Amino acid sequence: MTLASWVESANGDTDFPVQNLPYGVFDAGLGPRCGVAIGDQILDMTEVELGFEPELFSEPAWNRVMEAGPALWADLRAKLTEVLSDESYRERVAPCLVPQQGVKMHLPFRVAEYTDFYAGKHHATNVGTMFRGAENALPPNWLSIPIGYNGRASSVVVSGTPVHRPLGQLKGPDDDLPRFGPSQRFDIELEMGAVVGQPSSGLVSVAQAEEMIFGYVLLNDWSARDIQSWEYQPLGPFQAKATATTISPWIVTAAALEPFRAEAPPRERPVLPYLRQEGPGLYDIALEVAIASAGRDETVIARTNMRELYWSAAQQLAHHASSGCPMRVGDLLGSGTISGPTRDSRGSLLELSWGGKEPVEIGGGQSRSFIEDNDTLILRGQAQGDGYWVGFGPCTGTVLPAAPLPDWAKE
């Protein structure tokens, strides 16, 4: 029988059944606090007494819990499961519930550093074809290395934060010189973000890396394709990816996702021992991208699954540490864009519209090659269980017009 909660909204149509129990930071008018989503409610961790050190929840971020380590993570999850499923706790715990409706969500953790990987083979092949031609689509190292680059932690924002269209250097193939102006090819990237919950120094095995991962969020790595194509050689994407990276507000723990483990696709080239993974390294998480232009209903433009990734977060983390790079509590690892093999399973507009050549229908007679001002983009993710699903809550952002150019930036 499926475990149920005495919080009735947790037993029906919800991303947050008692099997999930994700961690976020909410503000219901008393300042930001740590909370746990259950149905349409939030358990206020600064109010409920469960026998844990209050200091764990004394700052509005889950970093202290992460620092406390995997044994504490397991104890906390077990206790939360107990008090939210066992009716006898209702009287004591119900007063610590806050309705989700109307609260303001904050980043669930202090992002130490942000790294973005490139682990979707369909995505890498599609983008490579458009940027470098079909014969050079997949880079020679791609099947050997979980390719990644360092991003900018200061630009990570929580779902719901508006994003201004970026300004940047743009240069068409026939232009002599670049100009400075609003990106005309502003895009999303549908990704999963892994949250590193334990530090390391020195080499880390894939098995150790698994133990270091606290949980996952949905992640939209906003990307200015025109800035990117001019700037990215030879040192990689920089300002094209620095405007914002939006994450969903709840950290879904690795423990909650454990029932949904899934095998990565078969290796197409032998993998070095330090990257070999025993057992299934991915999760079966159905993902979708929706878009809503100003004042209109949303349209789903892509459906895919986390299983389309070639490299797992644990493999990425093991590689990240391989040169001796110290990893920190609060590091965020973007998976790379998750595209499937079909057109309607592509995780970016660049791929969906094939570089703007095949605009995507978004309903109401409208179509999109790239994002237009006042469009809202929504990512969703759900792992389907038996009689419930584990969801992430939406990861949304509305694109506002670019800031006006100050005089000193005008020609």
Added chain:
Amino acid sequence: MTLASWVESANGDTDFPVQNLPYGVFDAGLGPRCGVAIGDQILDMTEVELGFEPELFSEPAWNRVMEAGPALWADLRAKLTEVLSDESYRERVAPCLVPQQGVKMHLPFRVAEYTDFYAGKHHATNVGTMFRGAENALPPNWLSIPIGYNGRASSVVVSGTPVHRPLGQLKGPDDDLPRFGPSQRFDIELEMGAVVGQPSSGLVSVAQAEEMIFGYVLLNDWSARDIQSWEYQPLGPFQAKATATTISPWIVTAAALEPFRAEAPPRERPVLPYLRQEGPGLYDIALEVAIASAGRDETVIARTNMRELYWSAAQQLAHHASSGCPMRVGDLLGSGTISGPTRDSRGSLLELSWGGKEPVEIGGGQSRSFIEDNDTLILRGQAQGDGYWVGFGPCTGTVLPAAPLPDWAKE
């Protein structure tokens, strides 16, 4: 007449005359504390009373002073100059001096995020020639964009910290598959690091960026060339640059360097307005690289000058913020390797030995293509004034053998 100090060692042969007054964090046995270098002494900022809020110096990092802003920076420097030059303060201030000899230095500030630029034209041309051939040496965007990529803040260490030779994926041009082992082409990069002392959100002009820069350090961006050449396409350097980045222990303030302002080389292509700089954006700082193999005296292998850079730190910072990327107090911006036009002015072994083809003599009948185990690398920088110089103190690191491969990482 040149201003002198009542600290006699500050008036002779020293990097730290009263004209300098750089900021560091030292431990003389009582834990790490904020201090100011003067001659061969350190003024303990937690002991001396100068009329500033003690909270500014209550943690062992200069971030709080940076956060306090440029007016405080100017007041603090004026007061320090007064009390260390005016004999009448000797009795009050001398008891707060600690000899530099024997103290352990720590990072002078909490590094928020680390970005590495590529602003040396001779370096970019040399490396481009070796990696991509002479016809593709300087990337097409290089004269328009201060090219940079995000590095890893967790790997920034203070001068004197030993560095283990990194492990990583290595693949020769004729190998079918990569192997995992110690880098055979481990290298230095001679750079200046700019320390961002004020935050921003949204666009920043070059003039505003100037005001945000608190000071400078010497910076050695250790680089594994063999890891880099296999991994860096298409998303840039990652593990090749993640082992360590060493900075000198004292932040030399922008104010102390002001008398040494120097023009950047003439523009070879028109620059977009948002990157235009009024007045000289660089500093005349003589730089050198020395190497000492185990138990031997050091040999200087390169001499160059910060004036060889094409882009200033203020231009880099303005570009960094151009897409809306929020900048933070404690951001560290590496200049890129500073090479001059001649062979003996190149800031990396890759260039000095031309990819290993022309090993460099280091004295005692030895030569180097790349770093060998137990070599110590030393960077130095000095701006020559009238009767004094402003120096950075050495930026050193000894390379230790790679960590042994654990069984799980062996073939």
